[in-house]
Amino acid sequence: MKAMQVRDSSQGLTLYTAQLPQPTPAAGEVLIRVRAAGVTTTELEWYPTTHQKSAEPRTNAIPGHEFSGVIEALGDGVQSFTVGQEVYGMNDWFADGATAEFCLTQPSSIAPKPASLNHDEAATVPIGALTAWQGLFDHAKLQPNERVLIQGAAGGVGLFAIQLARQHGAYVIATTSTPNVDLIRQLGANEVIDYQKSRFQDLVRDVDVVFDTVGGETRDLSWSSLKPNGRMITIAADGESSTDPRIKEHYFIVEPNQKQLTEIATLIDAGSLKTYVRAAVSLEDAAKAYAKSIPQKLSYGKVVITIPGVS
Numbered sequence: 001m002k003a004m005q006v007r008d009s010s011q012g013l014t015l016y017t018a019q020l021p022q023p024t025p026a027a028g029e030v031l032i033r034v035r036a037a038g039v040t041t042t043e044l045e046w047y048p049t050t051h052q053k054s055a056e057p058r059t060n061a062i063p064g065h066e067f068s069g070v071i072e073a074l075g076d077g078v079q080s081f082t083v084g085q086e087v088y089g090m091n092d093w094f095a096d097g098a099t100a101e102f103c104l105t106q107p108s109s110i111a112p113k114p115a116s117l118n119h120d121e122a123a124t125v126p127i128g129a130l131t132a133w134q135g136l137f138d139h140a141k142l143q144p145n146e147r148v149l150i151q152g153a154a155g156g157v158g159l160f161a162i163q164l165a166r167q168h169g170a171y172v173i174a175t176t177s178t179p180n181v182d183l184i185r186q187l188g189a190n191e192v193i194d195y196q197k198s199r200f201q202d203l204v205r206d207v208d209v210v211f212d213t214v215g216g217e218t219r220d221l222s223w224s225s226l227k228p229n230g231r232m233i234t235i236a237a238d239g240e241s242s243t244d245p246r247i248k249e250h251y252f253i254v255e256p257n258q259k260q261l262t263e264i265a266t267l268i269d270a271g272s273l274k275t276y277v278r279a280a281v282s283l284e285d286a287a288k289a290y291a292k293s294i295p296q297k298l299s300y301g302k303v304v305i306t307i308p309g310v311s
């Protein structure tokens, strides 16, 4: 199969085209014919891209751990899905990802693809929507009528966070850049702060929850917006390697969750949750997508790699 692998070069971690054997599902695994894979450019900096679970160095990882596609084969004992079924989901960070014609995953990490989305659209959903869901509901325990500040509302995670928080009955304050202000308001934010024109730290006080997707100085300044005993959730990539105990305590990594993927698909098919393809490129252009050097159709949403189906 055709795949993209991460290699260390003089330009840092870069993607290269590789021709690899098609994987075979072991007992309990599912083989996906990938039709589209999401791009989280910061994934190249994440620990599992360059390390194995044992902490040994890892080379030639295939990136992109969210996908939409078709089930090609089932390992022994997998009964909950059928060959030919359209599914979307994630796979383990330490396993080879989906920037390839095929990838392996577990049945508990996938769900039927939202019927109203094509594969490119569906591949924008799993990591962004699961991270927003788990951050707001499992970790922050957001309650109706609470006030939440969402930093980075126009990104792959932030777009889902504003929609889910608002539908849950929270009062949503969101930060974004000038071109995205109108969209973020249309998606339900009660207040939108254009961070290119205003300083949120001068405007936002006494929120119950901060949901930070930006990290760095933005996260550090966000503590002053919280109520005493308010809850901070941070997912930004720099949280993973931080040694600051406050950041370590409030950082989490998204996990695959079939039940949540199924509920998210239901919301999408009911028209209650929207997703956006920032740009779609071919497998051959994946290196450029990870280097952020492709033209973008939108200034918000997620970039995907499209892989043609068999005809």
Ligand SMILES: NC(=O)c1ccc[n+]([C@@H]2O[C@H](COP(=O)([O-])OP(=O)(O)OC[C@H]3O[C@@H](n4cnc5c(N)ncnc54)[C@H](OP(=O)(O)O)[C@@H]3O)[C@@H](O)[C@H]2O)c1
Residues within 6 Å of the ligand: 040, 042, 043, 127, 128, 131, 151, 152, 153, 154, 155, 156, 157, 158, 175, 176, 177, 178, 180, 195, 213, 214, 215, 218, 234, 235, 236, 237, 238, 252, 253, 254, 299, 300, 301, 302
């Ligand atoms: N821990 C986990 O499980 C997990 C899961 C997914 C992602 N992540 C991490 O979370 C971060 C966000 O991921 P993503 O996929 O949402 O990234 P993304 O699509 O690149 O979105 C980031 C957004 O941040 C906005 N932004 C940049 N500077 C800002 C500022 N000063 N104030 C407010 N907004 C600002 C940008 O919006 P504008 O265009 O409006 O500037 C951009 O849309 C990354 O670091 C990623 O590695 C972690």
